[in-house]
Amino acid sequence: MKQAPRGIRLVIALIGRRNSGKSSLINAITKQKIAIVSEQPGTTTDPVGKHYELLPLGPVTFFDTAGLDDQGELGSLRIQSTRKILFRTDLAILVIGENGITNADKAILTDVHAMTIPVIVVFNKSDLASPSKADIDFCSHQGIPFISTSAKTGENITLLKSKLIDLAPPEMKKEPQIVSDLITEGNTVVLVVPIDLGAPKGRLILPQVQVIREILDCDACAIVVKERELAGILENLAVPPALVIADSQVILKVAGDINENIPLTTFSILFARMKGDIHHLIQGAQAIDNLNDNDRILIAEACSHHVQADDIGRVKIPRWLTRYTGKDLSFEVYSGHDFPEDLSSYRLVVHCGSCMLNRMEMIRRINECQRRGIPITNYGLTIAKTLGVFDRVIAPLKTTC
């Protein structure tokens, strides 16, 4: 199977009570015996992701989760880990067993709705029982799509797959655009990529490769230079580039080296636009001007990467923010798929480029901050703001956002 970058896979979580047939359904959909099935309730303990090509939609990850009605201390840990999966879920399948919809299922549905996750109810074990009229009325009343299946006989499994495709969030069905709406055929785009100690050996990083590929797909020309070679290349170009895209860390030098008329932005800002609600992140960056002494700032990193000596989130951003505001700020770094439960003590969240997150998850994180009234922005916008090039690097997006 072709492997898609993890960030653009549709994440589908199968949730529901123990023994409803979640693992069996994954096996039936993928036609593989990849999930352990047993008549013993509580068989699946930790959430497990299974990659699958759901055509014509593309690559998806099915998350088989532990039953949500688990009891005892261990049970509540399992419930917590299932809930964490919901933070990164684009589409949920609530699997109902032969006993129909229970109060536990309704509680799950309330959570899923609060997190604005599209959901389908699957009445499984149709070979044993049909959904009751009360359950069908419940779904119809709530406007929740439903289907009756049997993981055992295969009844309606193909129909379930096509319903999943219909329910997938629209932004998953169209190709996400990084740069193609900002350029046209025949344009030249200059990419400025520092090759410093932080750069991986022997290769470019995925966001850089994705931008180059998209420029080529637009029948435009991509020129990749290090910051030192930029001025020389611009002199040699007969027509100025339609756009210069720089790594955030060299943006100050690049902004100084190129004419004011040449549109300039950063990789980080383009990916923030593709991954989430850029309006909100731009607004969040304005909150930097209102920071005060002793304010706490959350640096949110979506994965635990190898920490460099001059790490962007731990060293550079705190340094630039402190210098720009002149305030005595405190910084906390949070890595991985977790987002702190309580955000109320933070005055600002500064998020990483989120290359390992999908768009739904980033939007959900932005929503979560918005609901709690905590401004959120990202590394690229923070760097641009603190270095005084903010208006310049968001200007190329103004026509589209």
Ligand SMILES: Nc1nc2c(ncn2[C@@H]2O[C@H](COP(=O)(O)OP(=O)(O)OP(=O)(O)O)[C@@H](O)[C@H]2O)c(=O)[nH]1
């Ligand atoms: N008759 C029938 N049995 C099913 C069907 N789907 C699952 N089962 C059975 O129901 C039992 C539980 O199935 P699982 O797939 O392990 O259920 P689960 O929801 O993953 O359970 P936990 O991991 O314990 O939460 C097993 O004995 C399955 O064989 C179905 O469509 N029809």
Ligand code: SF4
């Ligand atoms: S941008 Fe975020 S998700 Fe991507 S490598 Fe850095 S910390 Fe991880």
Ligand SMILES: [Mg+2]
């Ligand atoms: Mg299971």
